[in-house]
Amino acid sequence: MEIFIEPIGKLVNEFSKLPGVGKKTAQRYAYKIIDMTEAEARAFADAIVGVKRKVKYCKVCGNFTEEEVCGVCRVRDKSVICVVKEPKDVAAIEKLREFKGVYHVLHGVIDPLSGIGPNDIRIRELLARIQEGDVKEVIVATNPDVSGDATAMYIAKLVKPLDVTVTRLAHGIPIGSEIEYTDDITLARAFVERNKI
């Protein structure tokens, strides 16, 4: 005898596909759905199908959009482009409400070990944008890891000759944390990137 009847087992299985969700958590989620009204469950299901049907990639920056060109690309300062790995990085930066420029989502980073070269991510599209507009600065906001750094270096090499400033987000000790507990690599980096006060 199965522990779950088929429709519940199926839903537990679907929830288990979400990142970081094990059987136990998936089960809790499934029970929550069973407790919902029919209309609530229907709204949930519609949101899932809706996101697949409506969300496309902006043909300029590669971020999520419902239109051809996203809201950021349509109205914001095009002279500064912030280059990120994934759409979720755009969301993280937008939350700050600090950056006034536009984005360029690479949809990946150069990672030879996984067989991802410069042509597999949207670097060509970035160069095309720079060549056609008056871009003054490219801020590379890839993650501070091996492939993120390699991608930043690669982009810098291509973009600098086009007379565009290329910058990279600062690395260092996170605000509020302590030197004692900062990992070696970050601490070393904080020394290298130290600023005059």
Place this chain on the structure above:
Amino acid sequence: MEIFIEPIGKLVNEFSKLPGVGKKTAQRYAYKIIDMTEAEARAFADAIVGVKRKVKYCKVCGNFTEEEVCGVCRVRDKSVICVVKEPKDVAAIEKLREFKGVYHVLHGVIDPLSGIGPNDIRIRELLARIQEGDVKEVIVATNPDVSGDATAMYIAKLVKPLDVTVTRLAHGIPIGSEIEYTDDITLARAFVERNKI
């Protein structure tokens, strides 16, 4: 400008309704859905709607079922009834593959502070089952807290006069844990419920 376009915001909002899911986790789940194929997302949505459409409560025990009467009630030993608070407790016990009897899901416990009295949970139905069949034992497996204990006592008072043994799951030190780290209430309970060896 919103951080998320409308269909993503909607889905993040839906995922946030799941127990223990905050905005950040909901966002990760939403991105996962976007990464799925159309067919995968459709299967997910169908599982949600399906569970609401297909899952009913067994008219005998009150557990989840697709039929009128659940698989457990149809085939198992009806002389022992295990009384639990919720369907998820049935799943937890079934996983052990030890208990061979049937269940009775109360769908709640007596909790005067929340205005839940004996008539608000399925106690009447339990008594009816006992009166019509040859039940030998009722195992009360409500949680070891105030309302779980109160419910167990209430059921015992009603069921014992019907010449049925009423038992309650043992409380004590969890297997593998240490006396030093056992909380006071559990430890005191372990003394009271100590067994001859």
